[in-house]
Amino acid sequence: MADVTEPGVAAGHQIxxxxxxxxxxxxxxxxxxxxxxxxxxxxxFPQALGCRNPACDxxxxxxxxxxxxxxxxxxxxxxxxPPALFRMSPWQPYAIGLVEIEEGxxxxxxxxxxxxxxxxxxxxxxLATERLxxxxxxxxxxxxxxxxxxxxxxx
Ligand SMILES: [Zn+2]
Numbered sequence: 001m002a003d004v005t006e007p008g009v010a011a012g013h014q015i016x017x018x019x020x021x022x023x024x025x026x027x028x029x030x031x032x033x034x035x036x037x038x039x040x041x042x043x044x045f046p047q048a049l050g051c052r053n054p055a056c057d058x059x060x061x062x063x064x065x066x067x068x069x070x071x072x073x074x075x076x077x078x079x080x081x082p083p084a085l086f087r088m089s090p091w092q093p094y095a096i097g098l099v100e101i102e103e104g105x106x107x108x109x110x111x112x113x114x115x116x117x118x119x120x121x122x123x124x125x126x127l128a129t130e131r132l133x134x135x136x137x138x139x140x141x142x143x144x145x146x147x148x149x150x151x152x153x154x155x
Pocket of ligand 1: 040051057
């Protein structure tokens with residue numbers, strides 16, 4: 001686990017809320033860090049230690065980036081403030097989605113840049129980041145989140 005007060009990271013920089021969940025690739029895109037079984041092509045997020053497919057006897061999985069695009073499968077809107085472990089500041093009601101990503105699995109994530117009153121199942125989503133809070137060292141602490149996008153655009 002990263003030390004968020006690490007002196008090498010200047011105030012104002014963006015840091016992930018946890019290591020190994022997502023990364024920003026060289027082309028500026030956000031991707032989830034997951035696992036893939038080379039034998040049966042099962043994908044996992046968060047990363048798995050081994051393949052959990054009962055019909056597969058592979059013992060190792062490889063690290064893959066996934067989840068750049070998906071569709072909204074289900075969602076709920078949270079109107080209560082989450083416990084302290086899950087910090088958001090400033091806090092406001094937000095949506096949590098179950099997103100079916102293009103690799104075929106479903107991932108729970110915050111929804112970003114959405115109108116809570118007009119969310120629709122099957123909305124095309126792209127992976128983005130959402131600022132949760134500013135830590136004691138002045139870093140913007142980010143998590144991954146899915147935001148709607150117009151299909152056919154590169155955004
Ligand atoms: Zn497998």
